[in-house]
Amino acid sequence: MSRIADALIGQPRQEGDIATAIAQATQCLERFTDAFNQQDLPGMDACLHFPHQMWSGAQLLVWQQPGNHPPDFFELLRATGWTHTRYEAISSVLASADKVHFVVDYTRRGLGDAELSRHRNLWVAVQHEGRWGIVLRSY
Template sequence: MTDRDAPLPTPDTLSLLLASQGITAPEAQAAVHAGLQVLQDFLRTFNARDAHAWAQVMNYPHVRFAGEQVTVWDNALDYAASNDLAPLSATGWAYSRWDFIRPVQADATKVHFALQFTRYDTHHRAQQSYQALYVVTLHNGHWGVQSRSSYAGILAPGAAF
C-alpha cells in the first residue's frame, strides 16, 4: 500500500458497517468485498494516469453524473479515449485518495457505496474533497464501476474526472 491508497475498512469495522446497513446475506457481503477491491483498482489506475487500465475497472455502459451533465460511455475504448488527465493535472492535481468508503446497499450483483475522495497536489496538500455515490456491479462475470454521481464538476467536456 502506498501513501496514496486509503486503507480499506478493517474486518471489524467492515462487519459493523455491513450490520448497520442490514447487509447480512453472505453473497451480499462477498459483493461488498469485491466492490471494495474494484474501488482500490479504480483509484490505483486513475492515479497512475493509465486511461486504458482505468477503463477496465468500469462496467459498460458507464454513466457519470457530475455538474449538470450526464455522460455515458458505451465501451472501454471510448472511455479511455476521452480521459486525458492533462486538464486535471493543469489544476495542480497530483493524485487522489479515498477519505472514506461506506457500503450502503448490496446484494449478490450490485453494491452502492457512499464515499468521499480528496484531490492532492505534488506537495501532498489537499486541494478539494468531494462526496459521491458509486454503483459497482457484476456484469458478465466482471465486477466494475457502473455509475458514479459526484459533486466534483466537469473540467473538460466528456471527461470522467
C-alpha cells in the same frame, strides 16, 4: 416469472454473499483509483462496465464503450496541481450479492500531499458476466 419480475423480486441472499460482494466491489473501486493515480486510462476503463453512466450535476453522460476520457485528461488535472487521489472513506449504503451502492469520499491531492479538493459521490458497482465493474458515478 418474467425477467422483469426476476429482476425486481430477485432471490434471497445470504449475509455472507453480501459481505463478499462488498469486499469484491470495493476492490474494483480501489483498482480504478490505482489506475487513475497511475494515469492509466485503459486500466481505468477495465474497471468499468459499459454502457457507463456519469451524472455530473443534472447532466447525464453515457459512455457506450471504453476510450471516452479525453486524451489530455491528466494534463487538465495536472494543471490544477493534482498529483494523486486518495479515498478518505468508502461506505456501502445498499448492497446485494451482485450490486453495491457506495458513497465515496475522496480528495485530490498535490505536492506534499496537500489537499486540493474534496468530493463526495455516489458510485454503483455490479457483477456482470463474472466481473465487477463500476456502472454509474454521480458527481
